[in-house]
Amino acid sequence: MEIIVSVTGKISAEHGAPVCGLGIGAPGVVDGEKGVVRSSGNLGWENKPLAEDLSAMLGIPVTLANDANAAAYGEYVCGAGKQYNSVVLITLGTGVGSGIVLNGKLYEGNEGAGAELRHEVIRFGGEKCACGRRGCFEAYALATALIKQTKWAMEKDRQSTLWRLCSGDIESVNGKTAFDGAQQGDKTAKQVVSNYLRYLAEGLANIANTFRPEAILIGGGISAQGEKLTIPLQKRVEKLMLGHGRYAPVKVLAATLGNDAGLVGAAMLAKNNSL
Amino acid sequence: MEIIVSVTGKISAEHGAPVCGLGIGAPGVVDGEKGVVRSSGNLGWENKPLAEDLSAMLGIPVTLANDANAAAYGEYVCGAGKQYNSVVLITLGTGVGSGIVLNGKLYEGNEGAGAELRHEVIRFGGEKCACGRRGCFEAYALATALIKQTKWAMEKDRQSTLWRLCSGDIESVNGKTAFDGAQQGDKTAKQVVSNYLRYLAEGLANIANTFRPEAILIGGGISAQGEKLTIPLQKRVEKLMLGHGRYAPVKVLAATLGNDAGLVGAAMLAKNNSL
Numbered sequence: 244m245e246i247i248v249s250v251t252g253k254i255s256a257e258h259g260a261p262v263c264g265l266g267i268g269a270p271g272v273v274d275g276e277k278g279v280v281r282s283s284g285n286l287g288w289e290n291k292p293l294a295e296d297l298s299a300m301l302g303i304p305v306t307l308a309n310d311a312n313a314a315a316y317g318e319y320v321c322g323a324g325k326q327y328n329s330v331v332l333i334t335l336g337t338g339v340g341s342g343i344v345l346n347g348k349l350y351e352g353n354e355g356a357g358a359e360l361r362h363e364v365i366r367f368g369g370e371k372c373a374c375g376r377r378g379c380f381e382a383y384a385l386a387t388a389l390i391k392q393t394k395w396a397m398e399k400d401r402q403s404t405l406w407r408l409c410s411g412d413i414e415s416v417n418g419k420t421a422f423d424g425a426q427q428g429d430k431t432a433k434q435v436v437s438n439y440l441r442y443l444a445e446g447l448a449n450i451a452n453t454f455r456p457e458a459i460l461i462g463g464g465i466s467a468q469g470e471k472l473t474i475p476l477q478k479r480v481e482k483l484m485l486g487h488g489r490y491a492p493v494k495v496l497a498a499t500l501g502n503d504a505g506l507v508g509a510a511m512l513a514k515n516n517s518l
Numbered sequence: 519m520e521i522i523v524s525v526t527g528k529i530s531a532e533h534g535a536p537v538c539g540l541g542i543g544a545p546g547v548v549d550g551e552k553g554v555v556r557s558s559g560n561l562g563w564e565n566k567p568l569a570e571d572l573s574a575m576l577g578i579p580v581t582l583a584n585d586a587n588a589a590a591y592g593e594y595v596c597g598a599g600k601q602y603n604s605v606v607l608i609t610l611g612t613g614v615g616s617g618i619v620l621n622g623k624l625y626e627g628n629e630g631a632g633a634e635l636r637h638e639v640i641r642f643g644g645e646k647c648a649c650g651r652r653g654c655f656e657a658y659a660l661a662t663a664l665i666k667q668t669k670w671a672m673e674k675d676r677q678s679t680l681w682r683l684c685s686g687d688i689e690s691v692n693g694k695t696a697f698d699g700a701q702q703g704d705k706t707a708k709q710v711v712s713n714y715l716r717y718l719a720e721g722l723a724n725i726a727n728t729f730r731p732e733a734i735l736i737g738g739g740i741s742a743q744g745e746k747l748t749i750p751l752q753k754r755v756e757k758l759m760l761g762h763g764r765y766a767p768v769k770v771l772a773a774t775l776g777n778d779a780g781l782v783g784a785a786m787l788a789k790n791n792s793l
Contacts, residue, residue, distance in 0.1 A: 272760075272761065272765060272766075281761075281765045281766070282761065282764070282765060290765075328628075329627070329628060345620070345625065350620065350729075351730075352604070352728075352729055352730030352731070352766065353603075353604060353730045353731065353732050353766045353768075354730070354765050354766035355730075355766075356730040356760065356761060356765060356766035357727070357728060357729045357730030357731075358728070358730075359727040359728070359730075359760055360727070360728060362727045362760055363638070363724040363727060363728060364640055364720050364723070364724055365639055365640065365642055366641060366642040366643075366653075367640055367641040367644065367653075367717070367720055368641075369642065374760060375758075376720075376723070376758055378641075378642075442642070445639050445642055445651075448639070448651070449638040449639055452632070452634040452635070452637045452638060453627075453632060453633070453634070453635060453638060453728065454625075454627055454632050455626075455627025455628045455629070455630075455631040455632030455633075455634075456627070456628065456632075457628050483650075483651055485547075485631065485634055485637055485649060486547065486556075486557065486631060489557070490547060490556045490557060490565075490629050490631060491547075491556070491627070491628045491629035491630075491631035493628075
């Protein structure tokens, strides 16, 4: 917190004007309405009134949101979701994150504990998830899940182009490897990507049937694949979701703000709160 | 539609006062905002501007909602959800229905195509669902799924109390039979109920993690089981959902308005719209 106070002071000095409000995207269960971090393993906090504490230290209003929720709001205001009213952001990386904007408003759930779409079970009794359940969306959507599948497939197929793509070093496989191999026409790589997309599409079709947003935005490291990811995903989601796009279509788009999404979103939420 | 006009006329005559507005809960994909039935297999309608058509015939404002959404709103205003701001209703009967009220407002999704929680896949590759996917929540939550499981279990256990409960006639098994048997301590019945609750709980825990409502309300025929259903369900949901009730607890409650929920909800939506 001291760092935040110090940086805020510096920014104010550099610009010769006071900082009039602060927006924060924090990991964990964050009650944005009350400005309290309910629970954050990463930060070791329980029921921490972060907004109030910081506001007292800085003398300015402080707005708090979960980091993925803030990112969703950022993409909604300035990024891939800016022409829509209702969007859901899913970030696919070493973690899976999600945020929901419904009719222009961030939806956090009671005490900020909702919007945890990564912990929706899509395969009863399936892969073990860090949350204790089995078969959560996250367990299939993580970049690490894709990497694991890529490695497995490589071990079964010593002839695959995938070996060349990682210079024979299986430990250098990353979330891009299988997509690159598929692009080059490698059958094994195509199978890995297809299998990964199958699970992703089931999760996104659930989101489409639940919220029927106008767009589902994909962020995180995997979203660098752009249309290689979003075009086949959109087709699969349409095949699975109710109505199949005959009414209320759902666009699947890559997020555009990258790592700044949370920053932009938190600032925008702070701005809204100070209006 | 002629029947609606005629009944409206009768009500007006009986009460010696004009009917000032009409609320309708209709099956299918209903765009409440625009008053259009987007798609309804039951009624054979596509993009039917029902509210506008009826309003022109009656000369009064007409408000439209999907029937399960209207029921959720009814329970929120006058039923089991009346002390909460955010509730999700799941009806368990020969069909599964769902409706979502978030921060006091009915959430329908774009063009009214959201809130279809029954078509969330909870078991990838599982039971075939009428929507074309495999493993939808509905396929496990239907009263008919419970009845099927009860019959299977009875055929495997000829000594089960379940046989006595249906006077030896397996065709008379209904959604109550397994619960009654379990109540009487029958092991096979307990197993059937436990298995049914396992799947229900997975679906409800998904809802808890997605929306984190204050309460999930159970309606439909199965809800007649009351606390025999809701108490074990609540325990199971708490075990599965994030935080396990340490923060943002979620009540699982039986709906209280029965078949009137949709009627009450549609009327309340109409009232809101005419204010």
